[in-house]
Amino acid sequence: MQLLFIQGGGEGSYDWDKPLVNAIKEKLKPDDRLHYPKMPEEENPDYQLWKTAILNEISLLNEPMVFIGHSLGGSVLLKLLYEEKIHKHCKSLFLVSSPFWGEPDWHSDAYMLDSNFADKLPTVKKFIYHAEDDQFVPFSHHNRYREHLPDAMVRTFKEAGHEMLEAVDTMIADLDKLRVEG
Numbered sequence: 001m002q003l004l005f006i007q008g009g010g011e012g013s014y015d016w017d018k019p020l021v022n023a024i025k026e027k028l029k030p031d032d033r034l035h036y037p038k039m040p041e042e043e044n045p046d047y048q049l050w051k052t053a054i055l056n057e058i059s060l061l062n063e064p065m066v067f068i069g070h071s072l073g074g075s076v077l078l079k080l081l082y083e084e085k086i087h088k089h090c091k092s093l094f095l096v097s098s099p100f101w102g103e104p105d106w107h108s109d110a111y112m113l114d115s116n117f118a119d120k121l122p123t124v125k126k127f128i129y130h131a132e133d134d135q136f137v138p139f140s141h142h143n144r145y146r147e148h149l150p151d152a153m154v155r156t157f158k159e160a161g162h163e164m165l166e167a168v169d170t171m172i173a174d175l176d177k178l179r180v181e182g
Contacts, residue, residue: 002035003175005073006077007072009039009045009071021034051080054077066094066178075111091178092126093125093126094171095126095128098130100145118150126149128146128152129167129170129171131156134161135162137162
């Protein structure tokens, strides 16, 4: 399986997300490949630049693919899947500590989605991971995704912070279930 991990935004985010990426890599099957490209201008993220970079990465991947987005990376992947038709088989989307744009104090036209965005997403398995003690993205965002993506598998953690290292075993178990389902 090919996994594409998209980092969060902000200065140093690529390096900040490396422990999560490395923890996932350590538990993957030998045939799995995790791709972790550095997004352009992480300190001042621009949706169009990131979208272009992600589409370029997707063009290099083999099928089937799993997309994992941490924090802003999840928002970008979600919007990209909402806007673009991906012509390769994507098995799943993992949203990890991702902000729900439109929540109080979280407004950005660049990342906002229509209220019916779920109806326009491709048919892929969706997983939502969030910790109640996330110090950057409030837990209320998790609940908004739960409302808008009722078919998603929702994974809630009491104490995993924004980093979500404690969620890795659950993510790997979910990947293993995807393998079994074919």
